[in-house]
Amino acid sequence: MTDTMRRRARSASPGQWLSRALITILLLFFAAFFILPIVWLVLAPTKSNTQLLLDGPFSFGSLDQLGANWNELFAFGGGIFTTWLGNSTFYSFAALALTLIISIPAGYALALIQFRGRRLLLITTLVVMLIPNTALVLPIFLELSALRLIGNPLAVILPFSFFPFGVYLTYIYFSTAVSKDLLNAARIDGAGELRVFTSVAMPLATPVIALVGFFSFVGNWNNYFLPFLVVGGTKIPVQVGLANLLSNVPAFNPTTTSSIVIQLPTLALATLLSVAPILLIFLFAQRFLVEGMTAGGTKE
Secondary structure, rough: OOOOHHHHHHHHHHHHHHHHHHHHHHHHHHHHHHHHHHHOOOOOHOOOOHHHHOOOOOOOOHHHHHHHHHHHHHHHHHHHHHHOOOHHHHHHHHHHHHHHHHHHOOOOHHHOOOOOOOHHHHHHHHHOOOOOOOHHHHHHHHHHHHHHOOOHHHHHHHHHHHOHHHHHHHHHHHHHHHOOOHHHHHHHHHOOOOHHHHHHHHHHHHHHHHHHHHHHHHHHHHHHHHHHOOOOOHOHHHHHHHHHHHHHOOOOOOOOOOOOOHHHHHHHHHHHHHHHHHHHHHHHHHHHHHHHHOOOOOOO
């Protein structure tokens, strides 16, 4: 402990000590509240159902039992879990591509190009962004039904591609973090607006593209309600598939009549695998995410 720290410790009043202790206790409580369930979830797939119920909640089972639960999960329904993961991957990445193609140019145009109706479009984007997604499910369902897209993968991909938050985030970024003088210099050199956007603005927008892409992918991957309504059978994504697995767990559905029973450790493994892609993408893209979240915080 340095001399400065010792002086501060001696000068702290009892009230300051008490407030620090309370803050520390509160932080430890919330850390335990959020971390302990994750630790339990990570350890649960290493146990059998009996071990999960009788052994300590944070004890490790065995790698052999983890392998057995893995085999049980991917054998369920003739390997349907693999199909669900494939569906989620296809829906999420297809919608992500459309989101980036639409959101980035739209945010750029709203931020840096003057045109009639610009203010109205920006206000509309803000209003739609504030509407809860669940409130939009019914009109989207009716629209998809009128277009005869119910049951088609496009019924999931097209609504996922509608991402007003991404448009607004890009608008904020181009308004604050990209030098207008640099863009004007490119225009003076004879570059057209499309060339300015693709050759100058886009390379500068890498952080916000990563940020929009991440939020879009997470929202698409975790979406349950809309895919539950518009697709069925083998076309459902993994989040809807987890609900199907849950209905085959006797602990949650004692009246199940299914001949195939899923145990709690297998369900825990399925839950971990369903969130693994998001964690991997976050780990590899976190540098760009941090840059994207902070770049719009300063004016040029």
